[in-house]
Amino acid sequence: MTTSPSQPTKRIAAIDLGTNSFHAVLVDIYPDGSFRTVNKLKEMVSLAEKGMEDRLSRQAMDRGLEALKRIKFLCDSHNVEQILAYATSAIREAKNGGDFIKEAGDEIGIRIRAISGEMEAEMIGLAIKHSVVIEDEMVLMIDIGGGSVEFIIGNREDFVYYNSLKLGVARMAAAFVDSDPIEVDTIKKLKNHYSNSLTEVIELAKQHGVKTIIGSSGTMENIAEMIAGRNDITAARTLNELTFKKDSFIDFYHEFIKLDKKGRLKEKNLEEKRVDIINPGMVLLKFLVEDCPIENIKISEGALREGMIINYINNKKEELHLDLVANFENPRQRSVYELLRKCNWAKNHSKHVAGFAMQIFDVFKKEMDLKEQDRELLEYASLMHDIGYYISYRKHHKHALYLIKYSDLLGFNEDEINIMANVARYHRKSTPHKRHKPYKKLSKKLRRRVKKLSAILRLADGLDRSHYQNVKKLEINNTSDKINLLISTHSDPELEIWGALRKTDLLEKMTGKQVEIFQIETKEEVI
Numbered sequence: 154m155t156t157s158p159s160q161p162t163k164r165i166a167a168i169d170l171g172t173n174s175f176h177a178v179l180v181d182i183y184p185d186g187s188f189r190t191v192n193k194l195k196e197m198v199s200l201a202e203k204g205m206e207d208r209l210s211r212q213a214m215d216r217g218l219e220a221l222k223r224i225k226f227l228c229d230s231h232n233v234e235q236i237l238a239y240a241t242s243a244i245r246e247a248k249n250g251g252d253f254i255k256e257a258g259d260e261i262g263i264r265i266r267a268i269s270g271e272m273e274a275e276m277i278g279l280a281i282k283h284s285v286v287i288e289d290e291m292v293l294m295i296d297i298g299g300g301s302v303e304f305i306i307g308n309r310e311d312f313v314y315y316n317s318l319k320l321g322v323a324r325m326a327a328a329f330v331d332s333d334p335i336e337v338d339t340i341k342k343l344k345n346h347y348s349n350s351l352t353e354v355i356e357l358a359k360q361h362g363v364k365t366i367i368g369s370s371g372t373m374e375n376i377a378e379m380i381a382g383r384n385d386i387t388a389a390r391t392l393n394e395l396t397f398k399k400d401s402f403i404d405f406y407h408e409f410i411k412l413d414k415k416g417r418l419k420e421k422n423l424e425e426k427r428v429d430i431i432n433p434g435m436v437l438l439k440f441l442v443e444d445c446p447i448e449n450i451k452i453s454e455g456a457l458r459e460g461m462i463i464n465y466i467n468n469k470k471e472e473l474h475l476d477l478v479a480n481f482e483n484p485r486q487r488s489v490y491e492l493l494r495k496c497n498w499a500k501n502h503s504k505h506v507a508g509f510a511m512q513i514f515d516v517f518k519k520e521m522d523l524k525e526q527d528r529e530l531l532e533y534a535s536l537m538h539d540i541g542y543y544i545s546y547r548k549h550h551k552h553a554l555y556l557i558k559y560s561d562l563l564g565f566n567e568d569e570i571n572i573m574a575n576v577a578r579y580h581r582k583s584t585p586h587k588r589h590k591p592y593k594k595l596s597k598k599l600r601r602r603v604k605k606l607s608a609i610l611r612l613a614d615g616l617d618r619s620h621y622q623n624v625k626k627l628e629i630n631n632t633s634d635k636i637n638l639l640i641s642t643h644s645d646p647e648l649e650i651w652g653a654l655r656k657t658d659l660l661e662k663m664t665g666k667q668v669e670i671f672q673i674e675t676k677e678e679v680i
Contacts, residue, residue, distance in 0.1 A: 172299025196220035242300025270317025276460030284455025299323035325433035485564035618652025
């Protein structure tokens with residue numbers, strides 16, 4: 154029996170048992186090897202509240218077990234079929250870590266595996282490659298945890314280095330930080346320790362010309378949230394692909410590092426339980442930025458738990474009867490096509506419309522002051538414009554906006570997702586207007602881009618009003634005062650001409666020109 158692409162094959166949970174917190178993610182795995190998040194739970198446990206000692210305190214173990222009970226309840230309520238639970242630095246190093254693992258198995262029924270630092274780093278690297286766009290250029294990936302920091306150097310093809318080092322923020326805070334605010338002398342000691350510990354990482358980063366850091370997990374996400382808040386960067390729904398310059402971080406560092414606990418608590422985007430341990434992470438990031446040297450810092454929401462799922466899928470593809478042929482290397486393209494398949498998209502119509510949209514874009518790119526990035530976003534919006542049918546025909550354009558906006562598309566930042574969602578929303582009926590709340594929330598600059606791209610998509614969609622790809626060829630004559638569309642069709646063109654002319658309004662407004670459509674005859678080849 155063949156499983157529908159829109160029906161999941163299996164539901165699993167992945168639990169990352171970290172030093173500061175336990176993260177659980179519940180996902181459905183689909184026949185093409187993609188996965189979709191069903192639910193998440195994060196529990197702060199602070200296993201190393203008194204520093205990275207050789208034993209877990211009874212209180213820390215009890216907090217961990219209580220957290221696992223809540224996670225197990227969530228898994229059971231969602232009918233999870235299999236739980237993957239991996240223990241990292243704090244548990245694998247503790248002399249009584251085995252006792253904690255045994256108690257979790259006996260009392261809660263969760264079997265925990267203590268993984269090596271190298272395996273942890275490799276899976277984090279897999280998750281980051283899955284979540285954000287990485288090209289041929291080598292990047293430095295870092296995951297700053299409580300007990301350890303994972304370092305990966307690589308590009309989309311390969312990792313040249315991956316390792317886990319005992320430099321986590323809880324460990325460093327316990328070993329070095331004994332004043333508040335942190336003293337200049339303490340910062341110097343931390344930098345010296347990082348310099349001695351990271352000789353190989355820095356040398357390899359310089360050797361491979363690394364200019365970008367991609368950070369994952371709590372410490373890096375918290376730093377990014379604070380910088381986004383101060384620099385008016387859109388990050389309300391997702392931090393994935395959020396990028397900021399070295400200078401933005403350095404400016405923030407010099408302000409933040411002077412704060413005492415009371416001052417840090419006033420930072421609205423800083424998690425309260427990180428207030429006492431965030432500074433070593435700040436010093437580490439500044440050290441890496443200045444010594445590599447780094448120009449850009451990017452955030453990946455993919456971390457160990459997503460790496461666990463990817464590793465599981467790769468190892469179980471035959472057992473789960475998964476067909477991974479549709480897995481695209483580029484996370485942007487992959488996540489768009491995963492959503493399209495799950496929504497049972499009208500493939501032929503959507504690709505036909507996207508083709509017309511690209512052709513129209515290329516003609517008006519310069520005139521409408523459009524960028525190459527706009528072309529890519531328009532193509533994806535065109536492919537996804539009708540996915541709202543998956544919910545219902547009525548208001549399917551509004552359903553498309555919702556699906557695009559809330560489907561956790563990977564590889565895109567929040568502004569890009571908002572552009573695609575709004576462009577798809579305006580492929581039919583009304584044009585962009587401030588009375589529409591999702592559009593009104595966009596910045597003036599983004600609204601302008603949405604208008605331009607919507608103008609193109611509306612016309613492209615009208616040219617396939619029948620949904621049967623009747624228009625087989627489109628020619629565009631763009632003059633100083635008119636836009637003449639010449640179409641050749643398989644059969645009568647009336648429906649397509651009618652459909653397109655109903656949607657020329659926004660393009661005419663954007664260009665100040667009238668659109669006219671004519672049918673042209675195509676000569677049949679004589680055999």
